[in-house]
Amino acid sequence: MICLSDVHKSFGAQTVLDGLDLKIPDGQITAIIGPSGEGKSVLIKHMIGLMQPDSGQIEVDGESIVGIRRSKLNQIREKFGMLFQNAALFDSMNVFENVAFQLQEKTKLSKDEIRVRVLSALEDVGLKNVEHKYTDELSGGMKKRVGLARAVLLNPKIILFDEPTTGLDPIIKRAIHQLIKETHEKFGFTAVIVSHEIPEIFDIAQNVAMLYHGKILQFGSADEIRNSTHPVVKQFISGSLDGPIQMI
Amino acid sequence: MVQALGHTTVSFVRELGRLGWFLVYSFYMVFRSPCSLLYILKQIKFIGAKSLFVIFLTAAFTGMVLGLQGYYTLTKFGSEGMLGTAVALSLIRELGPVLTALMVTGRAGSAITAEIGIMRISEQIDALETMALDPFKYLITPKLIAAMIALPLLCAIFDVVGIYGGWLVGVKLLGVNPGAYFYEMEKAVVWRDVSSGIAKSFSFGIIIAWIGCYKGYFAGHGAEGVSKATTESVVLTSVLVLVWDYFLTSVLL
Numbered sequence: 469m470i471c472l473s474d475v476h477k478s479f480g481a482q483t484v485l486d487g488l489d490l491k492i493p494d495g496q497i498t499a500i501i502g503p504s505g506e507g508k509s510v511l512i513k514h515m516i517g518l519m520q521p522d523s524g525q526i527e528v529d530g531e532s533i534v535g536i537r538r539s540k541l542n543q544i545r546e547k548f549g550m551l552f553q554n555a556a557l558f559d560s561m562n563v564f565e566n567v568a569f570q571l572q573e574k575t576k577l578s579k580d581e582i583r584v585r586v587l588s589a590l591e592d593v594g595l596k597n598v599e600h601k602y603t604d605e606l607s608g609g610m611k612k613r614v615g616l617a618r619a620v621l622l623n624p625k626i627i628l629f630d631e632p633t634t635g636l637d638p639i640i641k642r643a644i645h646q647l648i649k650e651t652h653e654k655f656g657f658t659a660v661i662v663s664h665e666i667p668e669i670f671d672i673a674q675n676v677a678m679l680y681h682g683k684i685l686q687f688g689s690a691d692e693i694r695n696s697t698h699p700v701v702k703q704f705i706s707g708s709l710d711g712p713i714q715m716i
Numbered sequence: 717m718v719q720a721l722g723h724t725t726v727s728f729v730r731e732l733g734r735l736g737w738f739l740v741y742s743f744y745m746v747f748r749s750p751c752s753l754l755y756i757l758k759q760i761k762f763i764g765a766k767s768l769f770v771i772f773l774t775a776a777f778t779g780m781v782l783g784l785q786g787y788y789t790l791t792k793f794g795s796e797g798m799l800g801t802a803v804a805l806s807l808i809r810e811l812g813p814v815l816t817a818l819m820v821t822g823r824a825g826s827a828i829t830a831e832i833g834i835m836r837i838s839e840q841i842d843a844l845e846t847m848a849l850d851p852f853k854y855l856i857t858p859k860l861i862a863a864m865i866a867l868p869l870l871c872a873i874f875d876v877v878g879i880y881g882g883w884l885v886g887v888k889l890l891g892v893n894p895g896a897y898f899y900e901m902e903k904a905v906v907w908r909d910v911s912s913g914i915a916k917s918f919s920f921g922i923i924i925a926w927i928g929c930y931k932g933y934f935a936g937h938g939a940e941g942v943s944k945a946t947t948e949s950v951v952l953t954s955v956l957v958l959v960w961d962y963f964l965t966s967v968l969l
Contacts, residue, residue: 516846518842518845538850542848542850543848545846545847545848546848548848550843550846552839552842552843553839554838554839556840556842556843557840557843558835558843559840570847573847573849574847574849
């Protein structure tokens with residue numbers, strides 16, 4: 469379980485996380501929604517120690533990841549996989565090398581074994597005959613899929629998805645969501661998805677947390693949040709311009 | 717105003733601390749978690765082999781201009797036979813290491829910053845971290861080791877090409893006795909001159925990789941951030957090379 473308690477984070481005068489509390493249940497898909505610029509990506513980066521809070525506590529399976537040594541943090545990170553907003557594939561490597569990199573560095577598998585596992589992971593995300601392509605030869609959707617193959621390759625216990633479908637067309641979006649759902653059913657990992665995809669995200673997430681003004685405004689099952697009567701949550705889900713959220 | 721001065725001072729001290737930590741941690745990682753030989757060789761190729769052309773060109777013309785200037789000065793004292801010594805000592809002790817470092821800074825140092833900076837803004841470095849892999853092992857230490865190996869080698873090449881540049885102008889164009897050019901050089905240049913040049917270029921290699929990697933690693937946001945980091949990297953490295961050269965020369969002289 470990932471547990472965040474009273475987390476504060478500011479960048480200069482701008483407060484992004486303001487005493488945030490959140491518990492991510494094990495083995496389930498939890499979506500984090502909220503208006504743009506509210507700090508959803510900052511929040512997810514705190515969960516894996518890419519950013520450190522100004523104050524507050526973050527625990528992964530009971531172990532704090534705040535202010536600990538890099539070696540200890542890396543031990544905890546072994547539990548994680550992460551799909552970045554822009555996939556963050558290594559641009560000096562081709563698709564095969566990108567996916568194989570962790571296996572080469574962290575396991576003692578033979579070249580043949582690595583090849584079999586990488587090709588199988590790529591096939592699982594619907595990619596065939598692309599292993600020799602470089603990242604700039606791939607479409608946005610293909611990059612996300614390669615990123616997903618890389619993230620699930622070592623069967624991590626927790627996978628973080630930072631806006632996995634932003635900038636993709638509706639069909640690819642649905643395909644990526646379906647892929648996340650199927651991969652989750654297959655491997656049973658804990659998933660945290662930062663997303664703007666309303667209402668699609670309610671179909672794949674079991675829990676939804678609404679981030680607003682640096683705090684989790686509401687946390688509950690997908691149905692609870694979908695049917696929320698809270699004016700901010702209601703306005704955000706409906707996409708209405710009238711309400712407490714003033715964007716313009 | 718006092719507040720602004722205090723803020724600037726604190727920021728400067730913090731930056732210095734971060735720079736120092738970066739270098740110490742880079743060396744710590746060299747020994748704690750050795751990187752693959754393949755990564756080092758790739759970097760030697762990039763920093764060293766691919767700088768050969770510019771080093772040849774710069775060295776040849778530096779030697780040639782030294783030949784011209786040296787001849788002009790030495791003829792005033794009737795000592796044009798010492799031209800080889802003047803060219804060789806200038807190159808081996810000073811110009812070889814410094815100009816090699818400045819050329820490599822312009823060609824490879826800026827590219828190192830841009831490469832790491834782009835990896836930073838495109839979250840590739842974050843991706844390495846989330847895989848529980850230390851980015852220093854893959855991005856920083858291979859470049860540091862490669863620069864420490866490549867710079868002395870490039871400097872040696874610079875010296876040799878420069879000496880022959882001086883020979884071309886002094887001996888072939890201006891008529892200095894060829895025997896005197898090399899004989900006086902052999903007599904005057906001692907191992908200490910050569911070793912001080914090697915020591916300098918070795919330490920310049922550290923500076924180039926250190927600042928180049930540091931500026932890229934902490935590059936700001938977007939293309940503008942990378943562009944700013946690259947400029948700062950070249951300027952800071954060049955200044956540090958010249959400042960460090962003065963201190964090293966005062967110790968090694």
